[in-house]
Amino acid sequence: MKNSITKNFKFELIHQSSRSKARVGRIHTPHGIIDTPNFVAVGTNATLKALDSHTADELGLQLMFCNTYHLMVQPGAELIKQAGGLHKFLNRKNPIITDSGGFQVFSLAQGDTKDELKSRNNKQNEGSVLKISEEGVLFRSYRDGRMILLTPETSVQAQKDLGADIIIPFDELPPYTISPAKLKQSLDRTHRWEKRSLDEHKRNVNNQAMYAVIHGGVNREMRKESCDYLGNLDFDGYAIGGSLGKNHQELFELLEYVVPALPNDKPNHLLGIGDLNSIEQCVIAGIDTMDCSHPTRAARHGVLFTSQGQLKLLNSSYKQDFGTIDPECECTTCKNYSRAYLQHLFKAKEITAMTLATMHNLHYMIKLMKQLREKILMDLI
Amino acid sequence: MKNSITKNFKFELIHQSSRSKARVGRIHTPHGIIDTPNFVAVGTNATLKALDSHTADELGLQLMFCNTYHLMVQPGAELIKQAGGLHKFLNRKNPIITDSGGFQVFSLAQGDTKDELKSRNNKQNEGSVLKISEEGVLFRSYRDGRMILLTPETSVQAQKDLGADIIIPFDELPPYTISPAKLKQSLDRTHRWEKRSLDEHKRNVNNQAMYAVIHGGVNREMRKESCDYLGNLDFDGYAIGGSLGKNHQELFELLEYVVPALPNDKPNHLLGIGDLNSIEQCVIAGIDTMDCSHPTRAARHGVLFTSQGQLKLLNSSYKQDFGTIDPECECTTCKNYSRAYLQHLFKAKEITAMTLATMHNLHYMIKLMKQLREKILMDLI
Numbered sequence: 204m205k206n207s208i209t210k211n212f213k214f215e216l217i218h219q220s221s222r223s224k225a226r227v228g229r230i231h232t233p234h235g236i237i238d239t240p241n242f243v244a245v246g247t248n249a250t251l252k253a254l255d256s257h258t259a260d261e262l263g264l265q266l267m268f269c270n271t272y273h274l275m276v277q278p279g280a281e282l283i284k285q286a287g288g289l290h291k292f293l294n295r296k297n298p299i300i301t302d303s304g305g306f307q308v309f310s311l312a313q314g315d316t317k318d319e320l321k322s323r324n325n326k327q328n329e330g331s332v333l334k335i336s337e338e339g340v341l342f343r344s345y346r347d348g349r350m351i352l353l354t355p356e357t358s359v360q361a362q363k364d365l366g367a368d369i370i371i372p373f374d375e376l377p378p379y380t381i382s383p384a385k386l387k388q389s390l391d392r393t394h395r396w397e398k399r400s401l402d403e404h405k406r407n408v409n410n411q412a413m414y415a416v417i418h419g420g421v422n423r424e425m426r427k428e429s430c431d432y433l434g435n436l437d438f439d440g441y442a443i444g445g446s447l448g449k450n451h452q453e454l455f456e457l458l459e460y461v462v463p464a465l466p467n468d469k470p471n472h473l474l475g476i477g478d479l480n481s482i483e484q485c486v487i488a489g490i491d492t493m494d495c496s497h498p499t500r501a502a503r504h505g506v507l508f509t510s511q512g513q514l515k516l517l518n519s520s521y522k523q524d525f526g527t528i529d530p531e532c533e534c535t536t537c538k539n540y541s542r543a544y545l546q547h548l549f550k551a552k553e554i555t556a557m558t559l560a561t562m563h564n565l566h567y568m569i570k571l572m573k574q575l576r577e578k579i580l581m582d583l584i
Numbered sequence: 585m586k587n588s589i590t591k592n593f594k595f596e597l598i599h600q601s602s603r604s605k606a607r608v609g610r611i612h613t614p615h616g617i618i619d620t621p622n623f624v625a626v627g628t629n630a631t632l633k634a635l636d637s638h639t640a641d642e643l644g645l646q647l648m649f650c651n652t653y654h655l656m657v658q659p660g661a662e663l664i665k666q667a668g669g670l671h672k673f674l675n676r677k678n679p680i681i682t683d684s685g686g687f688q689v690f691s692l693a694q695g696d697t698k699d700e701l702k703s704r705n706n707k708q709n710e711g712s713v714l715k716i717s718e719e720g721v722l723f724r725s726y727r728d729g730r731m732i733l734l735t736p737e738t739s740v741q742a743q744k745d746l747g748a749d750i751i752i753p754f755d756e757l758p759p760y761t762i763s764p765a766k767l768k769q770s771l772d773r774t775h776r777w778e779k780r781s782l783d784e785h786k787r788n789v790n791n792q793a794m795y796a797v798i799h800g801g802v803n804r805e806m807r808k809e810s811c812d813y814l815g816n817l818d819f820d821g822y823a824i825g826g827s828l829g830k831n832h833q834e835l836f837e838l839l840e841y842v843v844p845a846l847p848n849d850k851p852n853h854l855l856g857i858g859d860l861n862s863i864e865q866c867v868i869a870g871i872d873t874m875d876c877s878h879p880t881r882a883a884r885h886g887v888l889f890t891s892q893g894q895l896k897l898l899n900s901s902y903k904q905d906f907g908t909i910d911p912e913c914e915c916t917t918c919k920n921y922s923r924a925y926l927q928h929l930f931k932a933k934e935i936t937a938m939t940l941a942t943m944h945n946l947h948y949m950i951k952l953m954k955q956l957r958e959k960i961l962m963d964l965i
Contacts (some may be wrong), residue, residue, distance in 0.1 A: 238655075248932040248934055249927070249928065249929075253935040253936060254936060255920070255921075255936050255939065257916065273932075277928065277932050282903070282904060282928075284907050285904060286907075291921075292928075455747075523666060525666070535638065539636070539638050540636075541667065543673075544675075546631075547658065547663075549675075551630075551631075551654075551658050553631050553632060554635070555632070555636050557935060558636065558935070559635070
């Protein structure tokens, strides 16, 4: 067990699989334990979509991801500070992680159709980026037209206001298609920004842990360089960000050389990956936590995860199917409602459909991760 | 206590106020007791909006109103019959009442912008009425273009399929502005339709109770005639429908002469009224139950009911208000979240906002009705 510079934050390695890089651990935070490997649900605006935090706590969701960019714009980080921080604001008992806002502003600057921006399906929500410099990024809020300067320092200050258990340094998001020279420039700037973020963080640790973000796109040498540089700074953990490849194959190749290059005694996190097809292989590659909005978004579109695979609720074959979503599931939705009823709610465009489906998929993810931890403990994967 | 022709259905008068027509009673149904006076929440599509039935049961909602028209169109009454009836379909433990569908098809025919149609805010949901005759109403489903004939017999058959505890005969909905001659024609047809509905019901009582619907618009003589005619048929209760006046004053005048003309030993129901400004006076006029979508709709628009009056959550004064919605409220929303957090959720257009607000307003209504019953028991109103 290695202590962090952050009081109340430590990573405990419980078991290293003899068959793979998969490992079981426990991250201790000021708001309790995160068993690893684990799935991190995304609650962009300080709530999961269609599910309140009381219910998320009851479901056993150990780590929730909130987005600093969105919260700076609405309701503002200062307001959340006044509320006593994110945990008090949304009344969450368990740990929270926030990002730096970098991903969102650069997605905006590139006119990129990132999932989260796409999912809003609302042009006015996109705002605009006015200037990118060594200092940081100046952008205009989509909500009130206010100009916001996001720099390593302001991002960390905002994350201090939010008060999540784990925070992330400000970084640059280069596009997938980029020349090696430009990627190197971006990597160097990201490293300067992450160092500035860490310095800002250390001025007021505030019982928070900071994870670095490893960059370098799909370039093996630059990933290695990023692991070396950031691994020598006293971050509490390591997130893997930037472009992770254009398909699963590239992702898994990348993890094969990135994960072993990370400090083994610190927790790692894979940013924005957590679809069902990737999870087990990421865990086998040694990933401790990963966040993804897919399980909750799929639920809102009527795609439910079951022990028999994905179930598309709107499929006509479920119209008269009065069985539960998944006979092996013990969630509130499965205990109370049938496939036919849920299909009806989706067809009638009832909000209740989204809530019930989200509860189910979240329960599924939590159980899946528990099963993976059990498999690792038995050296089955 | 008077028994109904329906097994397991009876109305028990517990206390008649010495100060007014207000009374406390208990309606016994196959799915449990409805304490009266009580508020009936509207769950048009076999769910309350933004709240699942498990939660509604937990909140203590004793009677829920579902709309036959909507359920015939989606998912179809036959499908709900296959599911074992509405209670099994939506997994509701407590009583349900369904209407006949008449209100919706006539709103459609009149091109009327009834609240419930307006609230869909979606032209394609309105469908079209093709023919009105002595037989009934032929309309085209907005969902699949299918033609549906709604008659006293098909409405009752659909309500048999749905299997609610209380059902309602098919009636005609005349507009507010109508000549006495036309109103009389409509009243006579409604009486013929209600008699046909009752006959159809009695062929297969199916453990359901049937409430008549008193018509006659704002015409005192015709209301009296309707009470006399329908009061002599063996309905299990009496709903007051049709035009109830253009304002509260007209409504209260109408109740003053209609309620005493109803059989005193049977429960009554006021259709579509249940806004906060009317409830106490309706109770004082002797109303036992009343349904209204206002409390749940208001919640979805950020209007919350409190012991201090209505609270408009989007008001800028609540931006930094970290107090609970209502310090006197013990609901899950008030126990867990602040005004500032809920305002944020509404501003961020999060579905969670609607669910939390709906839970609060429903809890408020249930508590309000309990307090009114206590006041009546003490002869305070």
